[in-house]
Amino acid sequence: MHLVLATEAQKAERDRVTHSAWGSPLTVEQFHQREVRLRAHPWCREGMRTWLLLDDDGRVLASCESFHNDSFLLGPDGEYAAGDSFSIASVFTEESLRGRGHASRMMDLVAAELERASPRGHAAVLFSDVGAPLYRRSGYEETPAWDWNLQPRADQSTRHVDALLKDADVPAALQRMRRPSVPFFLWPSPAQMDWHLERERIYAEMLRRPRPEACGATVGDSTALWAMMARSGELVVLMLDVRCEADATALLDAACAMARKAGLSKVVLWEEPGTMPWVARVPGAARVAREGSLPMVRPLRPGLPAAPDVPFPRALWV
Ligand SMILES: CC(C)(COP(=O)(O)OP(=O)(O)OC[C@H]1O[C@@H](n2cnc3c(N)ncnc32)[C@H](O)[C@@H]1OP(=O)(O)O)[C@@H](O)C(=O)NCCC(=O)NCCS
Known part of the structure; x- marks a missing residue:
């Protein structure tokens, strides 16, 4: 089992699979067009990635997206240090593959990869529509919403x-x-x-x-x-x-x-x-x-405050 970045063809394929979760009332084709257009937007071109958890035969087990955010952490000198945070969205496992730990494994691997590859990494955040327990397992903490x-x-x-x-x-x-x-x-x-x-x-x-x-x-x-x-x-x-x-x-x-x-x-x-x-x-x-969109934070480095102390304007939602 391993984590990869999706190719364009794999992204298009995931659009069709994830329509069941987020597509309505658009048709499958409209939803795919929505996704193509959003992926072409400057914000996504700058910092959006589609992650896939694959089994040893290359079959997709789960997928999600990450988006780059600027974040600011107050240092002991009283100055803010600019860093990188990542919002995770569209966590998805096909129905027939659910309940086997694939989403949890993928969330662990994505966070580990963000931690490894981001020298200025501050935090990964997400907005859960399925409550807190699933993501708590991967180190995320929720804030009341x-x-x-x-x-x-x-x-x-x-x-x-x-x-x-x-x-x-x-x-x-x-x-x-x-x-x-x-x-x-x-x-x-x-x-x-x-x-x-x-x-x-x-x-x-x-x-x-x-x-x-x-x-x-x-x-x-x-x-x-x-x-x-x-x-x-x-x-x-x-x-x-x-x-x-x-x-x-x-x-x-x-x-x-x-x-x-x-x-x-x-x-x-x-x-x-x-x-x-x-x-x-x-x-x-x-x-x-709030129903759904529960903000959760996973530090990518030591020294971050607890999740309830992090403000979440709706603009950060993905
Ligand atoms: C949520 C989802 C990604 C979980 O995928 P998965 O591979 O089955 O996840 P895991 O096997 O790692 O974990 C399953 C846990 O998630 C929980 N879960 C799944 N859907 C849930 C829901 N709608 N509400 C609350 N918990 C849910 C299960 O109860 C299970 O908990 P348990 O192990 O304690 O029984 C999958 O159900 C899915 O794709 N759902 C549709 C899209 C969606 O809602 N994505 C989440 C957006 S925040």
Whole structure:
């Protein structure tokens, strides 16, 4: 049993196999086209890899993907050291091969390989849809995950924000956002932010529905960036940096107004300690335990804080 990087042909083959888990409502061919397009996106070309666990006859037993993230670890000198972290996604074992430890073995081997090949390696992270136990076996630790849900209302508008943002405004918007003051964090690149918008574009085209008119907004020094999840009819807030209650309300009202106009029934924000006090006071915001997408962290070096101390904005999800 050994780990390899997939060839282009093997990636295409996995697209067809993994459609059963993540393809709906796209057809198998549409899902493959979605994957081809995402793999061609600059963020994936920079740092996405498809891993396969093979048996001794070369048969695929399990597969997953890893994506590169920039991360920052506070050193004893009080300075942040930039490093490399990796988000793992699309962990998959075909139904007839499940329950034999293949996914666990692959996760162990991928982490060992990332550890070996990344001199600046900080952490591997993932967002589990199957709870924590499977990934705990491979050294991942979960962090409690809460969402804030808002139902768009007719009385919400964009009138209290300074500007609505278009795709091309995202790099500058990201640049003005405050980074968290914590010992360790991952920070998305402009390319990763655009990868979320590329997903939005793909689903908008394939499901023939309009994109929201804006992908974010600013008010004062506060900023929000969001994307449509067409499959679930939601607008997800990817990044939020708010400085006061009024800014939180103005930005989330704008997000709700955009969602409503695009025919989306819910706005979802991942809870983060830095923004929670303001978001909790936004009228209509409801805190719910998150279903799926449980953030988990596996250190690739000693000295990382425990998983609950690592902030996870939705922008890091893969
Ligand atoms: C999850 C998955 C990758 C596990 O693959 P596998 O090769 O069977 O994994 P392993 O044999 O190493 O481990 C199996 C364990 O995973 C657990 N597991 C599998 N699916 C699960 C689910 N939906 N919810 C909770 N646990 C699950 C099994 O209960 C089993 O636990 P046990 O050994 O204590 O009985 C496989 O079931 C799969 O491809 N599912 C569909 C895609 C998916 O959901 N991927 C995970 C995305 S985060």
